Structure formats: C-alpha cells, structure tokens
Amino acid sequence: MSKSFGIKSGILHTYKTIGFKSVCPAAKAKQLNMKTNQLVIIRHGESEWNKLNLFCGWHDADLSEQGAKDAINTSAVALRESNLKFDTAYSSALIRARQSLSIILKELNLCDLEVVSDWHLNERHYGNLTGYNKRDMADKYGEEQVQSWRRKYDVLPPPITADNPYYHSIRNNPSFKDIPPTEFPDTESLKVLMQRVIPYFENVIFKQVLGGRRVLIIAHGTVARALIKHIDKVSDENISTVNVPNSIPCVFEFNMETGEKVGKTTFLADENFLNEQIQKTASIGESNK
Numbered sequence: 001m002s003k004s005f006g007i008k009s010g011i012l013h014t015y016k017t018i019g020f021k022s023v024c025p026a027a028k029a030k031q032l033n034m035k036t037n038q039l040v041i042i043r044h045g046e047s048e049w050n051k052l053n054l055f056c057g058w059h060d061a062d063l064s065e066q067g068a069k070d071a072i073n074t075s076a077v078a079l080r081e082s083n084l085k086f087d088t089a090y091s092s093a094l095i096r097a098r099q100s101l102s103i104i105l106k107e108l109n110l111c112d113l114e115v116v117s118d119w120h121l122n123e124r125h126y127g128n129l130t131g132y133n134k135r136d137m138a139d140k141y142g143e144e145q146v147q148s149w150r151r152k153y154d155v156l157p158p159p160i161t162a163d164n165p166y167y168h169s170i171r172n173n174p175s176f177k178d179i180p181p182t183e184f185p186d187t188e189s190l191k192v193l194m195q196r197v198i199p200y201f202e203n204v205i206f207k208q209v210l211g212g213r214r215v216l217i218i219a220h221g222t223v224a225r226a227l228i229k230h231i232d233k234v235s236d237e238n239i240s241t242v243n244v245p246n247s248i249p250c251v252f253e254f255n256m257e258t259g260e261k262v263g264k265t266t267f268l269a270d271e272n273f274l275n276e277q278i279q280k281t282a283s284i285g286e287s288n289k
C-alpha cells in the first residue's frame with residue numbers, strides 16, 4: 001500500500017460526502033416537498049481474478065464462490081433491509097457483473113426484472129497489465145508506479161499487445177461482438193473510461209432515473225469510481241483516493257426536477273466492515289508465488 005497516494009487515509013478523510021450505514025436521504029427532501037428518486041450502484045462480487053490478485057480489466061473472469069455468496073449475503077441482504085425496489089437493472093457485458101446481477105435478482109425474487117447488459121459499463125481495460133499479479137508488478141516496477149496505474153485519473157497502463165496471453169480471448173469475446181472496432185480499447189485510464197461511461201450514463205440511465213424508474217447498476221470498481229467522480233464532482237486529484245469495494249451497495253438520491261443530488265452518497269454497510277473492505281480494495285495485495 002502506497003502512502004504517497006493517500007490510500008491509507010482512504011475516502012473517510014478526503015471524500016467527505018460519502019455517508020454510511022443506512023439510507024436516510026429522503027428526510028430533507030420530504031420536508032421540502034421535493035420529488036426524488038434513488039439510484040443504486042454495486043461493484044460485482046469477488047471474481048476468480050480478484051481472489052488471485054491479478055489485473056483483470058476486460059478479461060472475462062467468473063465470480064469466485066465467495067463472490068457468489070457475497071452477492072447474496074452482502075448485496076441482496078442490504079438492498080432488502082433498506083427496502084429498495086427496482087424497475088430496471090443494468091450490468092456490464094462482463095460475466096462477473098452479469099452473474100452478480102442474476103444472483104441478486106434471484107435472491108430478491110426479481111427474476112422478471114428488465115435487464116440490460118452493455119459493454120459501455122465494462123471495467124477499464126487494463127492494457128498489458130492484464131493477467132499479471134499486482135504485487136509482482138509492484139516488485140518489478142515499484143508500488144508508486146502500480147498505484148499510479150491503478151488509481152490516478154489520467155495514467156494509461158501500457159497498451160495490450162498481441163503477445164499478451166489474454167489478447168485474443170479479449171478481442172474474440174462474443175459478448176464484445178457489437179463494439180465498433182474503432183472503439184475497442186487497448187488500454188484505458190479512468191479519464192478515458194469516463195469518455196464511454198458518462199455519455200451512456202447520462203443518455204440512457206440517468207434519463208430513466210429522472211423519469212422515475214428505480215435503477216440498479218452492477219458494474220466494476222473503476223466504473224463506480226467514474227460515476228462517483230461525475231455525480232459527486234470529485235476532483236481529478238481526490239478521485240485517486242476513492243476505492244469501491246465489492247458487493248456493497250452505493251445509493252444516490254436525486255431531485256427529479258433539477259437532476260441535482262440530494263443528501264449524501266451512502267454505502268449500505270456497517271462502518272467497520274465498509275472501512276475494512278475499502279482498505280482491502282486499496283491495497284496492492286499479495287503475490288501468489
């Protein structure tokens with residue numbers, strides 16, 4: 001874990017608009033007679049490659065057994081306890097997000113819910129880091145370089161090359177067949193990822209939220225950071241300290257007339273558990289050697 005990136009201090013100190021524990025935003029809105037609607041974003045459960053601590057990006061890793069359990073015990077339980085209801089759900093085209101969504105919907109008896117899977121919500125493409133262990137890369141290139149690739153707003157990992165063992169499986173993934181060749185990335189920073197995620201969010205998802213539909217998004221760490229940056233207007237500098245853990249729902253509430261956010265961005269988890277999971281996500285982790 002690199003101190004120079006402020007990760008130890010975490011979002012608690014540098015990103016104060018995030019609240020914890022339970023959904024409580026409607027109180028002020030009610031007082032003001034404001035019509036509001038909520039949006040929920042969840043990062044998929046632990047994947048097989050999260051477990052192995054490998055840079056994953058567009059590699060299509062399955063959920064791990066633990067990830068599938070967390071989709072039930074962390075995601076679905078929190079949504080049920082907060083009495084959140086949905087009219088439609090979005091996921092990326094990646095299997096770890098689609099599996100998480102289908103487990104959550106099954107658990108909530110929402111198997112008939114309208115579901116859209118779209119590549120615009122895919123994790124950032126990790127370029128030629130794809131498939132490498134994060135600790136091994138830190139040993140080779142230094143922690144500062146690895147944290148910079150992972151969390152800096154405008155730092156691109158080296159582009160993937162045809163000799164990367166995952167190049168062909170990513171290029172030929174049938175789930176990506178509709179991606180225009182000119183838009184198929186070879187690497188992405190958070191800044192570059194935002195150029196595909198934010199227009200999709202604004203033009204497709206947010207319109208529905210303002211129209212009153214209750215939307216659930218199952219996405220990825222960098223996609224969630226992109227949406228938090230956009231919605232909460234986090235600076236390019238401070239976004240490097242924001243880490244979004246697997247499976248914990250993140251709730252936003254909006255004024256339906258103005259589109260402005262109401263109240264705090266809220267993670268539905270006990271504060272200690274949330275902090276522990278944030279630290280785990282921020283950490284470079286261990287080698288598998």
Ligand SMILES: O=C(O)[C@@H](CO)OP(=O)(O)O
Pocket residue numbers: 050054055056057058123126134150221222281
């Ligand atoms: O490997 C990845 O694709 C991402 C998310 O799992 O990792 P990181 O947290 O290092 O950005």
